[in-house]
Amino acid sequence: MTATEVPHILSAEQFADDAFLEHLLDRSFYYEDLLTNGSDRSALATHAGSILLNVFYEPSTRTSFSFRTAAARLGMTIIGTENAGEFSSAAKGESLEDTARVLSGNRPDVIVVRHPDNFSVKTIAEHCSDVPVINAGDGKNEHPTQTLLDVFTIQKELGRRDNLRIVAGGDIAGGRTIKSLLKLLGRDSTNSFCLVAPEHCNADDVMQQNLAAMPAGIEYAYEMNPDLFKDADVVYWTRTQTERGSKALDGNFILRPSLLNLMPTNGIIMHPLPRLAELPIELDDDPRARYFQQAENGVPTRTALLDWVLSR
Ligand code: NCD
Numbered sequence: 130m131t132a133t134e135v136p137h138i139l140s141a142e143q144f145a146d147d148a149f150l151e152h153l154l155d156r157s158f159y160y161e162d163l164l165t166n167g168s169d170r171s172a173l174a175t176h177a178g179s180i181l182l183n184v185f186y187e188p189s190t191r192t193s194f195s196f197r198t199a200a201a202r203l204g205m206t207i208i209g210t211e212n213a214g215e216f217s218s219a220a221k222g223e224s225l226e227d228t229a230r231v232l233s234g235n236r237p238d239v240i241v242v243r244h245p246d247n248f249s250v251k252t253i254a255e256h257c258s259d260v261p262v263i264n265a266g267d268g269k270n271e272h273p274t275q276t277l278l279d280v281f282t283i284q285k286e287l288g289r290r291d292n293l294r295i296v297a298g299g300d301i302a303g304g305r306t307i308k309s310l311l312k313l314l315g316r317d318s319t320n321s322f323c324l325v326a327p328e329h330c331n332a333d334d335v336m337q338q339n340l341a342a343m344p345a346g347i348e349y350a351y352e353m354n355p356d357l358f359k360d361a362d363v364v365y366w367t368r369t370q371t372e373r374g375s376k377a378l379d380g381n382f383i384l385r386p387s388l389l390n391l392m393p394t395n396g397i398i399m400h401p402l403p404r405l406a407e408l409p410i411e412l413d414d415d416p417r418a419r420y421f422q423q424a425e426n427g428v429p430t431r432t433a434l435l436d437w438v439l440s441r
Contacts (some may be wrong), residue, residue, distance in 0.1 A: 136441045137254040138263045138434065141276040141309035145316050150280070156433035157281050157426070162276065164202065173432075174204025176439050179238040183209030186244045192265045192274065195411060195427030199435055202428070208237070225249055229256035239376045239438050240263050245373075263439050269303055269373055269410060275401055276309040278430040279365075282423045287362060294360045296384065298325030298353075299367030299407055301332055303375035306367060306401040311340065311347075318341050321346035325357060329376050330369070353381050359391035364398045364417075368405045377441050378397070378407060386411050399423050 155369055167345050175416055179268045181200040185193050193211060200207050210216045217228060223243075229252070232240060240252045240262045247268035254262035265270045284290050285424055292315065297307045314320050324332055332340060340347045348356055360366060366384050369375045384398070392398075400408050400420040412418050 135143040135254075135257075136261045136438050137257055138261070138273055138283075138325040138438070139251050139254060139272040140264070140271050141312040143273065144280070144313050146297065148298060151312075152403075153277060153430070153433050154281055156436065157277075157430045158285075160202075160436075161426070161429035164432075170202065172181075173202045175239040176238075176436065179203075179205045179439055180236075181205050181207045181209070181239040181435070182216070182232060182235070182237040183207060184213045184240060184242045184426065185209070185211050185383050189243055189265070191424050191427055192243065192272075196263075196265065196274075196429050196431050196435075199432040202432055203435060203439075205238075205435070208242075211343075226256045227254050229253040233257035233260040236260070237363075239263065239435060242267075244268070245322035254339075261441070263434070263438070266305055267313070268305070269308075269370070270305055271309045271312070271327060272401075273309055274427075274431060275306045275435060276313050277434060278423065278426045279306070279310055279399065279401075280313060281430045282399065282419060283363060283397070284420055285426070286422075287395075290314065291317050291410055293320045293362045294323075294357055295320065295363045296323045296325060296361040297363075297366060298367040298384075299378065300330045300369045300375050301326045301334070301367075302330050303370035303373045304367045304401075307365065308339075310365065311345075312365050315340065315343040315345040315347070318344035318346075321348070323348045323350055323357060323361075325350045325353065325382075327351060327378065327382065330378060351389060355391045358389055358396075359393075361392050361396050363396065364389070365390060366398070366400045366408055368400075368403060368407055380406075383407055383409060384412060385409060386415065390417070392417065
């Protein structure tokens with residue numbers, strides 16, 4: 130990215146530059162330490178006077194609130210809506226392009242957008258002239274900042290982001306978090322993935338072709354059995370995205386504690402949340418469970434990302 134380019138964050142692929150990722154992870158550790166142990170949190174407020182426009186067309190607990198919290202810690206002013214489909218002129222039929230022109234015309238310093246349509250955030254970014262736009266989830270496509278916090282979690286818990294065996298399952302076709310994770314960690318040939326889901330929720334032919342071109346090893350499993358988990362460093366589970374037309378997973382794809390008997394004791398269990406039946410609450414007592422810590426990592430990582438975007 131050149132100095133004059135607007136630093137939109139639209140895809141997890143953008144974190145593939147290792148120096149950039151290293152910088153963001155270092156800064157995330159720095160903010161995590163300040164947020165947890167810092168005696169003077171006002172020292173964080175280095176972006177007072179900057180404005181975050183938080184525009185969510187889809188429900189969100191973690192992503193929206195952690196962006197808001199991160200921005201507040203940085204001293205920013207937050208303007209936004211949690212229901213942009215209803216509380217913006219989208220309800221009157223305004224096009225995304227026009228909404229983008231108008232929102233960027235208010236000259237905020239950064240716009241964070243979640244939208245139900247694939248690639249819609251890219252369309253918004255293209256019409257936001259010189260205001261950076263961050264993709265907080267676009268349909269079934271991508272969720273790059275989730276990947277940033279996922280990789281931060283893996284780095285923090287396992288001390289590396291290579292040589293990983295990742296068993297990812299649930300709704301692969303309908304979700305965006307596993308796709309973004311694959312776009313980043315799939316670039317490393319020392320990583321391997323096993324994608325576990327029934328046929329109707331697993332990677333389709335196009336996705337499989339794209340994944341075949343990635344350096345990481347990728348396998349597919351269409352049934353659950355304890356052997357799948359036996360070398361897993363990371364088990365990454367997801368809910369069925371019924372709001373995007375996915376058919377519910379059957380009970381076989383519930384991550385039952387008994388299925389994880391062979392999983393290494395030093396592996397970790399992740400989930401972007403919210404959870405449904407696929408992640409039973411009995412797992413919360415498993416020492417390998419990290420999904421609530423993972424959610425907490427949204428604040429330091431999004432603080433680091435906002436700081437980077439605003440410092441450009
Ligand atoms: C995910 C999302 O919105 O894509 N949630 C999140 O941001 N933590 C996953 C989901 O909704 O199932």
